[in-house]
Amino acid sequence: DADVTQTPRNRITKTGKRIMLECSQTKGHDRMYWYRQDPGLGLRLIYYSFDVKDINKGEISDGYSVSRQAQAKFSLSLESAIPNQTALYFCATSDPFTDTQYFGPGTRLTVL
Amino acid sequence: SQELEQSPQSLIVQEGKNLTINCTSSKTLYGLYWYKQKYGEGLIFLMMLQKGGEEKSHEKITAKLDEKKQQSSLHITASQPSHAGIYLCGADLAGTASKLTFGTGTRLQVTL
Numbered sequence: 001d002a003d004v005t006q007t008p009r010n011r012i013t014k015t016g017k018r019i020m021l022e023c024s025q026t027k028g029h030d031r032m033y034w035y036r037q038d039p040g041l042g043l044r045l046i047y048y049s050f051d052v053k054d055i056n057k058g059e060i061s062d063g064y065s066v067s068r069q070a071q072a073k074f075s076l077s078l079e080s081a082i083p084n085q086t087a088l089y090f091c092a093t094s095d096p097f098t099d100t101q102y103f104g105p106g107t108r109l110t111v112l
Numbered sequence: 113s114q115e116l117e118q119s120p121q122s123l124i125v126q127e128g129k130n131l132t133i134n135c136t137s138s139k140t141l142y143g144l145y146w147y148k149q150k151y152g153e154g155l156i157f158l159m160m161l162q163k164g165g166e167e168k169s170h171e172k173i174t175a176k177l178d179e180k181k182q183q184s185s186l187h188i189t190a191s192q193p194s195h196a197g198i199y200l201c202g203a204d205l206a207g208t209a210s211k212l213t214f215g216t217g218t219r220l221q222v223t224l
Contacts, residue, residue: 004154033211035214040216041216042214042216043200043214044214045211048210088152090155100145101145101157101212103147103154103155105153
């Protein structure tokens, strides 16, 4: 079984809709991250969390919010989706000893 | 401009040929991570480099870290179709191990 899972894997929605992307990990790590990937722009950090009570904005947090429900769960919400939020979204968790990040399979989100 | 530049952006090589991908930072590298991504899928961790001059190998892939040049190289020997994908470098540029900055990736195609 995968260590980092994301649901849904694909989602098509309309402008203005609220969307939640979910991430779960079984690695037992405290640190979790949300990124988006766009062609030519690489991975950009949206939010990160060092534990259940610690949440931090990344470089592109506007239009997004997160919830850390438990050590294993970190959700990303788009309160009112807009077309330029169409992207591939990745969740990751990091090993506290090596700082290596392990990624989920991604969620492809399309906002029409 | 990108803090982490990868070159080339894309590469097409014939099966059996060697190739090198570079990742150059505009800041001090405190840790450098290489990942491979199949199109539209998650990132698979390849290797981590932390010390200047460090070199690691896994199967036919070798990564080196040149601390003075603030650069890392990924070398594939005798490329195979299974090596095709997008290679991304990620780096800790702050020395805090709290988050990684990623390059925009190098797309590798291996022809028969």
